[in-house]
Amino acid sequence: MINTRRNFVNKLMLGLFSVATFVALVPLFALLGYVIKNGITSLNLDFFTKLPAVMGMSGGGMANAIAGTLILIAIASIIGIPIGILVAIYLTEYDRYSWLSTTVRFTTDVLTGIPSIIIGIVVSMAIVAKTKHFSAFAGGVSLAVIMIPLVIRSTEEMLKLVPHAIREAGYALGISQRRIILNIVLPTAAKGIITGAMLAVARVSGETAPLLFTALGNQYWTHSLFKDPIASLPVQIYTYATSPYDEWHRQAWAGSLVLIAIILCLNLIARFAFRSRSN
Amino acid sequence: MGQSLSIRQLEAWYGTNQTLKGINMEIAANQVTAIIGPSGCGKSTFVRCINRMHETLPGSKVKGEIILNGESIYGQDPVSLRKTVGMVFQKPNPFPSMTIFENVVAGVKLNGMRNRQNLQTIAEKSLRMAALWDEVKDRLNYSGMSLSGGQQQRLCIARALAVEPSVLLMDEPASALDPIATMRIEELVGQLKSEYTIVIVTHNMQQAARIADTTAFFLNGELVEHGPTSEIFTNPRDKRTEDYITGRFG
Numbered sequence: 001m002i003n004t005r006r007n008f009v010n011k012l013m014l015g016l017f018s019v020a021t022f023v024a025l026v027p028l029f030a031l032l033g034y035v036i037k038n039g040i041t042s043l044n045l046d047f048f049t050k051l052p053a054v055m056g057m058s059g060g061g062m063a064n065a066i067a068g069t070l071i072l073i074a075i076a077s078i079i080g081i082p083i084g085i086l087v088a089i090y091l092t093e094y095d096r097y098s099w100l101s102t103t104v105r106f107t108t109d110v111l112t113g114i115p116s117i118i119i120g121i122v123v124s125m126a127i128v129a130k131t132k133h134f135s136a137f138a139g140g141v142s143l144a145v146i147m148i149p150l151v152i153r154s155t156e157e158m159l160k161l162v163p164h165a166i167r168e169a170g171y172a173l174g175i176s177q178r179r180i181i182l183n184i185v186l187p188t189a190a191k192g193i194i195t196g197a198m199l200a201v202a203r204v205s206g207e208t209a210p211l212l213f214t215a216l217g218n219q220y221w222t223h224s225l226f227k228d229p230i231a232s233l234p235v236q237i238y239t240y241a242t243s244p245y246d247e248w249h250r251q252a253w254a255g256s257l258v259l260i261a262i263i264l265c266l267n268l269i270a271r272f273a274f275r276s277r278s279n
Numbered sequence: 280m281g282q283s284l285s286i287r288q289l290e291a292w293y294g295t296n297q298t299l300k301g302i303n304m305e306i307a308a309n310q311v312t313a314i315i316g317p318s319g320c321g322k323s324t325f326v327r328c329i330n331r332m333h334e335t336l337p338g339s340k341v342k343g344e345i346i347l348n349g350e351s352i353y354g355q356d357p358v359s360l361r362k363t364v365g366m367v368f369q370k371p372n373p374f375p376s377m378t379i380f381e382n383v384v385a386g387v388k389l390n391g392m393r394n395r396q397n398l399q400t401i402a403e404k405s406l407r408m409a410a411l412w413d414e415v416k417d418r419l420n421y422s423g424m425s426l427s428g429g430q431q432q433r434l435c436i437a438r439a440l441a442v443e444p445s446v447l448l449m450d451e452p453a454s455a456l457d458p459i460a461t462m463r464i465e466e467l468v469g470q471l472k473s474e475y476t477i478v479i480v481t482h483n484m485q486q487a488a489r490i491a492d493t494t495a496f497f498l499n500g501e502l503v504e505h506g507p508t509s510e511i512f513t514n515p516r517d518k519r520t521e522d523y524i525t526g527r528f529g
């Protein structure tokens with residue numbers, strides 16, 4: 001009697017979990033399928049090698065936007081990843097318990113939740129208004145600002161996973177703290193830190209709002225990272241998707257597909273490339 | 280060569296909790312000194328004071344004096360002191376990101392020695408002293424984690440020896456090991472004392488009786504009795520030592 005009841009409850013719960021999983025996965029696969037179906041037909045060599053065609057004309061590509069997105073990601077990573085990792089090292093290795101660290105952690109959490117459009121506006125006022133130029137630099141900085149708290153948090157978690165016994169073993173050998181951090185703690189946590197950083201990169205590579213105020217967008221190649229606006233896939237997609245031209249709509253789909261592919265690649269690299277490095 | 284230690288009025292705290300209450304103790308050079316006593320009596324804290332690891336914990340405090348070969352350890356830089364006073368921990372803790380070879384030479388290498396030839400010589404010598412060479416000589420490039428628990432512990436001993444300390448502190452180095460591995464460590468301690476002063480914490484009284492020249496009995500943060508091992512075990516002066524040794528408490 002009790003057993004049948006338990007079995008019934010068990011089955012019921014299992015059913016509910018399955019349904020929930022299904023409900024969560026349907027939109028994901030629907031979205032992927034839809035983007036692929038619409039994007040693939042407009043993908044061709046021109047798309048990767050040509051500049052956008054003149055407004056409303058057919059042909060052309062998004063070469064500048066693809067390159068722009070990669071450049072913006074690179075700038076954001078060069079700025080954001082080292083800062084994030086350094087702050088995390090400070091928080092775990094040098095000053096884990098002070099009020100300053102607690103404050104930084106709290107601020108980091110708050111920063112993670114701030115809408116990216118606000119970050120874009122602030123960076124725009126700080127850099128674009130000062131330099132009088134939309135630029136790849138300003139766009140990269142705004143993406144970096146979004147990345148930093150993510151990198152701090154993931155790196156911190158990874159450093160915390162390194163057992164204290166490992167650090168003590170280093171101290172007991174008369175090794176300086178700097179060397180313990182650089183040569184013992186960081187290598188031990190390296191895989192996790194890199195994975196976290198890659199996920200942060202993947203997370204910002206699709207950001208659109210902050211780029212609207214900082215990198216702006218560009219139908220041509222960019223000649224200066226500090227003085228010219230620069231094209232990016234998300235902004236290009238936004239511009240094309242809201243235009244009245246069918247050709248541009250098709251290209252927006254293709255751009256979406258490429259963007260998703262880039263993000264997927266970053267995720268896959270994060271998951272697999274650094275998974276095993278034993279012996 | 281080993282160096283002698285002289286501990287005077289040593290007191291230690293974790294926050295407001297006083298763990299050592301005025302320890303006075305002489306530790307002779309090139310001898311094995313065993314520290315015994317019930318769990319929580321302060322044995323680990325005591326050895327961690329000798330290489331100044333205790334102070335690294337937030338909220339901890341130390342008072343008193345420890346003289347190493349005539350010199351106060353508190354007048355020295357703790358980082359260089361730890362090259363003279365090595366330590367082996369209860370649980371084997373090889374560096375996970377390093378190979379067996381890199382583990383052994385970590386101390387010397389991260390302190391600046393780069394010469395590959397020298398490092399190789401040091402690695403072989405230390406591994407031989409730790410009685411591990413024959414088992415690992417063909418796989419020095421494997422991860423340190425690929426060894427068994429007993430081998431890992433001997434790796435950690437080799438790693439400590441590579442820095443050429445004068446004093447070796449061992450905090451229950453065999454408690455996580457099986458009887459055979461334990462025996463090997465005990466043999467090793469016997470061989471090492473010609474070169475090192477060894478302080479070994481142990482819960483195993485047979486072990487203390489087998490390997491130690493002198494034994495110190497700790498209770499509630501105090502040193503109850505310290506004397507030649509044979510005397511402590513056959514003819515203790517203090518009633519509490521006798522009770523502990525005969526298994527009446529602890």
Ligand SMILES: Nc1ncnc2c1ncn2[C@@H]1O[C@H](COP(=O)(O)OP(=O)(O)OP(=O)(O)O)[C@@H](O)[C@H]1O
Nearest residue numbers: 293296298316317318319320321322323324325336
């Ligand atoms: N990190 C710490 N923070 C606070 N109190 C501690 C800490 N480590 C040890 N203590 C306390 O200090 C006292 C002595 O601890 P210690 O580790 O020196 O004992 P022990 O003799 O080595 O015991 P065992 O045989 O179990 O290893 C204990 O009461 C313990 O609770």
Ligand SMILES: [Mg+2]
Nearest residue numbers: 322323324450
């Ligand atoms: Mg202990």
